Every structure is written in C-alpha cells, then in structure tokens.
Amino acid sequence: MNGATRAGLALAAWMMGVAPAWAQGFNLSRNNNEEIQVYADGGIEWISEAQRVIARTNAKAVRGRVTVTADTLTAYYRKGASGDEIWRLDADGNVTIATPTETATGTKATYDLDKAIFVLRGQPAHLVTPTDTVTAKETIEYWEKEKMAVARGDAVATQKGKQIQAEVLTSHFKENPKGDLEMRRADAYRSVVLTTPQEQVFGERGDYNLETGVATVAGSVRIVRAGNELNGEYAHVNLNSGISKLFGTGPGGQGEGRVSGTFTPDKKDTKERRAIFRGPGAKSGDKTEKGAP
Structure with a gap:
C-alpha cells in the first residue's frame, strides 16, 4: 500500500437489543447493533x-452495510452501559457515505449517532439512490428514522427525467420492495423550478408527489412551455398526463385572482403575432394588446 501502514481497530462492540424497523x-x-470497525492507511491515534x-x-468506518470513507475520520466515544460507545463521527476530505445501493458524497460530514442524523457539506453535496439524485451547494441533512433528506442551497432533486429545484428542498423516501430508498415526495421552498420534458413551472413553494405524479406550485407562478407562458398564483401539474391547471388564487384565497398568458406562434410563422389571455379575476377596465381578444 505504497509503504503506508494499514491499521485496523474494532470499536464500540456493544449490543443494543433488537433493532427497530428502520434498518x-x-x-x-446506535439503532444498529453491529460493531463499528475503523481502518486507516496512515494509522489510528487514540486520545x-x-x-x-x-x-x-x-x-x-464500517458498520454493517454502511461504510464511511474520508481523508480523516474522528470518532468521539463515551462510557456506555455495555462499555465504550461511539456517539459522533466527523469526516473530513473526499467524504463518501455508502450502502450497497445508496451513496452520499461531499467534502465534510458530521454523523450524530444519537440523533441518527448526518450533515454532509460539499460544492455540491450529492445523495444518490437507484432511482433518485439530490444535490445541494451548501448542505444535505439526512434523517435516518424519518428517511428524509433536507438539501440547502440551490438544491435539486431528479427522478426519471423530472426535476424540482429550490433554495431548500425536503425529500421524503420510502423503501421499495428491494429494500432500496426511493423518493416518494419532495417539498420545495423559495425559487422553485419544476422541470419536465415538456415544460418548466416557476414559483415560491412547491410540493411534488412522485407516487401520484402530481405537483402543486404556489406564489407568483409561471408555466413555460414551447415558448408560451402562463402566469398566476397557484398551479396543479399532472406530470403523468402532461396537463397543467393554473389558478389566479391559491388555497385560502391567496393571490389577486388573475391569470394571464402569452402565446408565441411557431417560428416558421413569419407574421409577428402574440395572443394575450386573461383569466377570471381580470378587471373590466383592463386593456388588451392590439390584436388580442
């Protein structure tokens, strides 16, 4: 190994009883009752x-099916009922947290074993499952018990050619029949962009149910498709059927009640024409552009 001494150490071999179902x-x-084994090419210092x-x-650091690798790992331990137990693991440099089917990568990570949460930092940080990819320029927090990832800073979640982006993105996962993590819902906050092969939907808040294929977007909503644009307050988007509905007001009567649209003719059409559509809520005194109904 290039002259490096490989050291291995089994740490915190304590039994926690029968583990709950989020294994x-x-x-x-600490819900995982297997021992943690720590290895390093450059040696291990015990303070x-x-x-x-x-x-x-x-x-x-290896525990069951989970492996954490980094340039440097620091494990913090304490006295427990059955001996020493690790309660926190810090990873610094080229960090990877991996199972046989999921991978999270970044530059730094802190894994709180008591809270069952790890915080991954990177530019960007990545979390990848067999079906989904989540990235963030600041941090990704993963909550083991809830099977939930909170991505912050230009966060993006992608599945099967469909993508949702926001400043803060909360992805909720479930285990599929194979036991792999699969995203079931994503909640988006601030600067939301929902992208499908047919269109983009912009807004300030979003909720995407991947099981039903239905997304809602609220707050200064814009729907852009093939050069055409609709503007409103609340959108209901069915990504399976490709049908989008736009409303001038959201749940609870939020918004001004106006929907407007700009429709651009095909580029092959040499005539300069544009149609403006104003939906329910437009004021009677509103003017339309020349040529608009």
Whole structure:
C-alpha cells in the first residue's frame, strides 16, 4: 500500500437489543447493533483523555452495510452501559457515505449517532439512490428514522427525467420492495423550478408527489412551455398526463385572482403575432394588446 501502514481497530462492540424497523438505507446510528470497525492507511491515534479516535489517510468506518470513507475520520466515544460507545463521527476530505445501493458524497460530514442524523457539506453535496439524485451547494441533512433528506442551497432533486429545484428542498423516501430508498415526495421552498420534458413551472413553494405524479406550485407562478407562458398564483401539474391547471388564487384565497398568458406562434410563422389571455379575476377596465381578444 505504497509503504503506508494499514491499521485496523474494532470499536464500540456493544449490543443494543433488537433493532427497530428502520434498518435499511443509511443506518450508522446506535439503532444498529453491529460493531463499528475503523481502518486507516496512515494509522489510528487514540486520545483517551479526550475520548476520541482519529484515523488518517484513506480512513474508513464500517458498520454493517454502511461504510464511511474520508481523508480523516474522528470518532468521539463515551462510557456506555455495555462499555465504550461511539456517539459522533466527523469526516473530513473526499467524504463518501455508502450502502450497497445508496451513496452520499461531499467534502465534510458530521454523523450524530444519537440523533441518527448526518450533515454532509460539499460544492455540491450529492445523495444518490437507484432511482433518485439530490444535490445541494451548501448542505444535505439526512434523517435516518424519518428517511428524509433536507438539501440547502440551490438544491435539486431528479427522478426519471423530472426535476424540482429550490433554495431548500425536503425529500421524503420510502423503501421499495428491494429494500432500496426511493423518493416518494419532495417539498420545495423559495425559487422553485419544476422541470419536465415538456415544460418548466416557476414559483415560491412547491410540493411534488412522485407516487401520484402530481405537483402543486404556489406564489407568483409561471408555466413555460414551447415558448408560451402562463402566469398566476397557484398551479396543479399532472406530470403523468402532461396537463397543467393554473389558478389566479391559491388555497385560502391567496393571490389577486388573475391569470394571464402569452402565446408565441411557431417560428416558421413569419407574421409577428402574440395572443394575450386573461383569466377570471381580470378587471373590466383592463386593456388588451392590439390584436388580442
């Protein structure tokens, strides 16, 4: 191994009893009753006074089906009922948290084993399952028990050619019949963009149910398709049928009650024409552009 000494150390081999049912996916927390094994090409430093272990150079922590690798790993431990137990793991440099079917990558990570949450930082950070990809320029938090990822900073979630983007994106997962994580819903906040092969929908808040294929977008909504644009307050988008409905007001009567549309003719049409559509809620004194009904 290029002259490096490979050291291995089994840490915190404690039994936690029968584990609850969230054992699939990312599961490094104390709910997992398997021991944690830490390896490193550059050696392992055990600082007993500070109750931490530092593994350097191609460091790896393995627990069951979950493996954390990084340039440096720092494990914090404490006295438990059955001996020493690791309660936190910090990863620094070229971080990968992986199962046989899911992978999360970034530059730094903190894994709180008590709370069963890891926070991954990167530019961007990635979380990839067999069906989905989530990226974020700031952080991705993954909550083991809830099977939920919170992505912050130009966050994007993609599945089968459909994409939702926002400043903050919360992705809810489930286990499919194979035991793999699969996104079932995404909640989006601020600067929302929903993209399908046919159109883009812009707004300030969004909810995308991947099981039904239905998304709702609210707040200064724009729907753009083939050069045409609709504007309103609330949109109901069926990504399976390709049918989008736009409303001037959202649930609870939010919005001005106006829907407007700009329709651009095919580029092959040499005549300069544009149609303006104003939906329910338009004021009687509103003027339309020349040539519009």
